[in-house]
Amino acid sequence: MKFSLNIYFFSLLFSSLTINADQKIPTPQKKKIAIFTSKGGGAHKSASQAITYYLKNDYEILIVNPFEDIFESLDPINRLSFNTVKGEDLYNFFLKNRWNRMINLLGDFGEYYTRTHQRRMIKCLQKYIQNNKPDMIISVVPYTNSATFTVAKEYKVPFLIVPADMDARTYILDINANDYEKFALSLPFDDSLLLEKIDEDLIPEERIKFLGFPLRSTFLEKKDKQKIKKEFSIPKDKKVIMILMGATGSSAVYSYVKKISKSKLNLHLIVCIGREESLIEQLKKIKLPKNITTSVIGFTDKAADLMAISDLLITKSGPTSLCEAIQMNLPVLIDNTSISLKWEKISSEFVRKHDLGKVITNFNQVNKFLEKLLKNEDEIKLIKDRMNNFKTKNFKTKLKTLVKEMIN
Numbered sequence: 001m002k003f004s005l006n007i008y009f010f011s012l013l014f015s016s017l018t019i020n021a022d023q024k025i026p027t028p029q030k031k032k033i034a035i036f037t038s039k040g041g042g043a044h045k046s047a048s049q050a051i052t053y054y055l056k057n058d059y060e061i062l063i064v065n066p067f068e069d070i071f072e073s074l075d076p077i078n079r080l081s082f083n084t085v086k087g088e089d090l091y092n093f094f095l096k097n098r099w100n101r102m103i104n105l106l107g108d109f110g111e112y113y114t115r116t117h118q119r120r121m122i123k124c125l126q127k128y129i130q131n132n133k134p135d136m137i138i139s140v141v142p143y144t145n146s147a148t149f150t151v152a153k154e155y156k157v158p159f160l161i162v163p164a165d166m167d168a169r170t171y172i173l174d175i176n177a178n179d180y181e182k183f184a185l186s187l188p189f190d191d192s193l194l195l196e197k198i199d200e201d202l203i204p205e206e207r208i209k210f211l212g213f214p215l216r217s218t219f220l221e222k223k224d225k226q227k228i229k230k231e232f233s234i235p236k237d238k239k240v241i242m243i244l245m246g247a248t249g250s251s252a253v254y255s256y257v258k259k260i261s262k263s264k265l266n267l268h269l270i271v272c273i274g275r276e277e278s279l280i281e282q283l284k285k286i287k288l289p290k291n292i293t294t295s296v297i298g299f300t301d302k303a304a305d306l307m308a309i310s311d312l313l314i315t316k317s318g319p320t321s322l323c324e325a326i327q328m329n330l331p332v333l334i335d336n337t338s339i340s341l342k343w344e345k346i347s348s349e350f351v352r353k354h355d356l357g358k359v360i361t362n363f364n365q366v367n368k369f370l371e372k373l374l375k376n377e378d379e380i381k382l383i384k385d386r387m388n389n390f391k392t393k394n395f396k397t398k399l400k401t402l403v404k405e406m407i408n
Contacts, residue, residue: 031407034062034134036148038141040088041095042246042274043164043320047140050214051162054396055403062134066144070124074117096276098251100339107342110143111173121147129155136407138162140214142170142343149175149183158182158406162214166319167346169197177207182406186399188213188323189390193350211399212392213323216304220327220392223308232295234309238268239374242310244303244321245335246274252335254282256314259366261288265374269294270306304328311380312373314360317347326390331383332357333369354386 033055037048052061067075067088077087087110094102114121125147136158139145145161152159159182163171166188177183185203187194190210198208234240243256253273260269271294273279280296288294297306307313307328314333315321317340325332334351336359348359358369373379 030058030060031135032060032062032133033136033138033403033407034064034132036064036066036137036139036141036144038065038067038088040067040091041318043318044140046216046320047162047164047214050216050395051138051140051399053217054399058400059136059403059407062132064128066141066148070128071121071144074120074124076113095246096251098338100341104339104342107170111170114143114146115174118147118150122150125151126154129157136160136403138403139171140164143173145171146174149177149180152183153180156182160184160186160402160406162186162211164214164319165343165346166194166350167197167343168194170343172198172203176202178202178204183207184209184402184406186211186402188319188392191350193346193353197346209398209402211402212395213319213327214395214399215324215327215392217396218301218304219307219324221304223305225309228305228309232270232297232306232309234270234295235268235293238266238293239312240268240270240310241312241314241370242270242272242306242330243314244272245316246318246321251279252316252337253279254286255337255363256335256366257283257294258286259363260370261286261292263292263367263370265291265370267292267370270297270310271295272297272300272303272306275299312357312370314366317341317344319344319347322347322351323390323392326356326387327392329384329387329391331373331380331387333366334359336361337363354390356383356387 035048035051038044048063052063055061064070068086072078075087077085077090091103091106094106121144129151134157137148137152138160139148140162149159161171168185168187172185184207186209229236241260243253245253253271257269257271260267269292271283273296277298283296303324307324307330310330312333313325313330314335315325316335322332322334332351334348334357336348340348351357351359360366360369
């Protein structure tokens, strides 16, 4: 009797510990990260896409455009235009037309407006946090981060800023990070040009992390250059010049092709026009000599492939294309033929300081620089050696490690 009772109780205990074959084991709920991005220009979107790609397997990612999803009711351009034009739309219009003076004024207004509307922005963010309950916020956008910092600190939400520019000043306006340990600012390089823009009394050294630039994974992959050249019908016997002026395209593209058409060098131009398809008809009007051929490329996700087969890149002073070129060991000619955007001046300074190419201040310099660089293999080799010092080798690893430390 005693033996049978022991068997009975043992069977009950065993059955309570055994999971039914049909019963599913609940998976742990992923922590939620809100990534604040913007459609103003292409850099913010590119950065947020890279960060999403590296974190999506470990966390639930919320892609948030704060200018539309959180602060839309505060957008003065949208209100003045009766909901027909948003602030980001106006920015992109100025960018496409190279109205940099207007963009700088728009930036000054944005700084003033966010400061004078701080309380209302904080209320909007409080509502967002309460409704969505993110476990962490990563911002790649400027101007709004002071309000985000205040609310993140109030709700004890870890907050990481990953600027889409090398000059971080517009990203850390009015932030005093001394008394919040769950805050960090990422910089692409440990370089004095970048660090001198930051007030160390407000952003202490221990809050600054050098993660590298948030490049998409395609820029970290090995490339089969012969295969890419065949795919894009690129001639093998010519030096390849890539002209890239950002996702929105630019009227400067036409000016560069026009100038280069006078060159005596044996060249193939990869002309990237982005979404600006109206440039196609303008480019057709340029009479090219036999020594110069072209490929006109619209909006594409193959920028890394095209850089891999290029010998030189002509690009605007934005940080994304510069850092992409550094990663691909591609010497640069930085366009500085119009008034620079305040937050992009550092790109030209960076190229000059580290001798990574040339800065074009006048279109008449273009062919002289092409002659100097493309005919001098030793100079090109030195530039590529210097670029190796800044290549992003482990952004993914550093980002994941930092996020894990901050979110736990």
